[in-house]
Amino acid sequence: MTTDLEAVERIAIRELLSAVAGDLGASMRPEWERAAWGVPRSVYVPDRIYLGDELEACDRADDPKAWLRAVYANDSVVSQVNDGQDPGDGERWASSSASAPSIVFRMLHMADVGEGHRVLEIGTGTGWNAGLLSYVAGPENVTTIEVDPTLAARAKDRLWKEGLRAEVVVGDGSMGHADSAPYDRLVGTCSVRSISRSWLEQVRPGGVILTPWDSPWFCYGLLRMTVDDTGRAEGRFSPHSAFMLMRNQRTALRIFRDVVREDHLPDESTTALSPWDVAGDDVDAQFALGLQLRDVWRTWHEDPDVDGVKTRLWVATTDATSWAAVDWDGTSDDRFTVWQHGPRRLWDEVQAAYAWWTWHSRPGPERFGLTVTATGETRWLDTPEHRVPVTG
Template identity: 60%
Template structure:
């Protein structure tokens, strides 16, 4: 590294630190970790930027690459699980989270000197490096399901003079043998994997990005009890890639809708964009109530009189619904439903319940995870469960 390069890196890193302190002042311990574990040293030479996932190579575009390293934005560090997509679709499979959410989560985790911490989802290794700098490498274990990512992260950590334990495997099923004071996931979950709460010390904290098939949004902060249960509340403003073992790969016309399906027809006054648009609170509440339903828009379908169609389906692909917008009428929409369940009816009921409870936001909801793995979402307090579709 030349002196000029080093000075440039210090300058852009210092600029990000100032921006972080404007929104979430870092404690002296985390400031020292930020300065001692430079983010750019944990990024691969090629990252992918923007909605189109355009490749940015450090050797060809060093300035753009360094700016990406110290923007307060997520940086995609792997696509297509490491496979070459060729001319096919690119999709993100690993990223370095935006620094502001990284430090907000570390703040929420509230680690103390001597805490033993388990991280699920090593990724680049930067998060594990920050924790190891703060606590000491011997107190941090990080698990990565992708062998190539795990190997690269271990090299990154070694290069930074840190040596937390890096384990290759599925964090959803591995029993790491210890009892943990803190557990941090850097991938979203739709269910808390069995056994996580049971491996926590009483009073231990788990911080997990949350997702339903309806919406990827929010953080769930749980506190473990001695009986293997955990209870806690949701917090807004985050979106992470889903844990690989909980992914679903479904397409409406490939997997769900059959040529022989004859759906029932009716109409609805509920605009489909009311439950799929920018109202994250509505989407979050609906996702908690119908946790196995997903949706996708089909703009300009080849159907006479239909400008756009909203599709809904269950994750087991046995029931589906479609809501048609003709491009003009905004108070009545045609609904098609097929299968054992009437999915748009379930959405209408979920939306009606949410409005009837004064349109609560994600931060007003919580979750209880029982020792047997049952998940019970609630509004306001654990004794006020959220209704869920059967």
């Protein structure tokens, strides 16, 4: 007999597929729609998830309807906090999640995975994405790698119970998994700041690398690259996604703990460039600055308890040797106070990067690309010959 929750789940899957198709702007491919039904998300998302800005726990046993609504919403679901450690009464931060279904299926379409393709997935997480890949490519063709042993074990248990016996490996995703190479497709489910040479070596000529992108300035963009017969990979960005960063590429920096010191004597100047122009709501600007300012990050400070300062934008290098602060007094819209310290004039670099972007007609992510060889990376605009200037 069908239970109420089973009926609710069927309705939720239909509504989710409709929402995904709306986001894609087209109907889902039949093989992926079949996979969505054959690999239910509810099987893979853990019984405890974390919701809202405060990451409040929601347990399946305590509130099954709320849990099911969250699982089948077209949104990401935080499945682990604090790398699996109990935060107690301390701060909770998301360390693993099930990505929003719309971006999951967008990436599966972009990767163009088909039956018989050998696929390496970087970042197993809950195992749902590996299940979808296994359903279409065949589980014997799918290898998925996860740095967290607990997450890997749980995902393997779910996959194998469902008869999708993909190879689940515990390890550093940036190194790939050479034992099962070569691959036709490599799909990342965590953001990266650079492309591993191991990935290039393990994807066959003509194969595709698809991964979310991140810079210390701004986490945004999907990168789709094709590997050629010389071991070079080249491709373009697209304006989608925001994924958690690969664990071995994290930078857990804080301004007052790691960067600014009481004995620092910064230089004072003014600027007409609004901090909101470079770190506000314009994702195109932020993406372009992130490509140029390779090792620069930023954070906002509201009401910093400084006379005459309403809002401050902090900018710093990831090695914590240089920083800048841009102050808004709460009234002026065309003049801001700048403080800079260290061997690099970071606000000068930000202004130069923004000027370059505006000079080139404010391009969005889809006009940028990346070429990776055994010796390095080149970021470019429109064509590989038109290099993006990079600092750091």
